[in-house]
Amino acid sequence: MGSVVMFIFYEEKSSGTYAKIIVAKRINGKKINQTTNLGRVLDKQRGIFENREKAVFTFTMVWQSPK
Numbered sequence: 001m002g003s004v005v006m007f008i009f010y011e012e013k014s015s016g017t018y019a020k021i022i023v024a025k026r027i028n029g030k031k032i033n034q035t036t037n038l039g040r041v042l043d044k045q046r047g048i049f050e051n052r053e054k055a056v057f058t059f060t061m062v063w064q065s066p067k
Contacts, residue, residue, distance in 0.1 A: 003025070003026050004023065004024070004025050005023075005024045005025075006021065006022070006023045006024075006061065007021075007022055007024075007061075008020070008021055008022075008038070008061065009021075009022050009035075010041065010044070015040075016040050016041070017040070017041040017044070018037075018038075018039065018040055018041065019037075019038040019039070019041050019049060020035050020036060020037045020038055021035065021036045021038060021059075021061075022034070022035050023035075037051065038051065038059060039051025039052075039054075042056065046058065047059050047060045
């Protein structure tokens with residue numbers, strides 16, 4: 001079993017700020033990144049994004065302790 005880290009990566013472009021979710025895994029010493037585009041950031045503090053698939057939506061990451 002490897003370790004897993006999940007975070008939101010923000011990128012500044014000339015047309016605005018964009019975000020993606022990155023899930024970084026390390027399995028047997030090998031690093032694997034999975035990315036999901038959230039789209040354009042409309043309000044970073046409130047987690048409001050816009051993309052073609054979901055139009056305008058909110059997304060937050062809440063940590064829950066393993067049971």
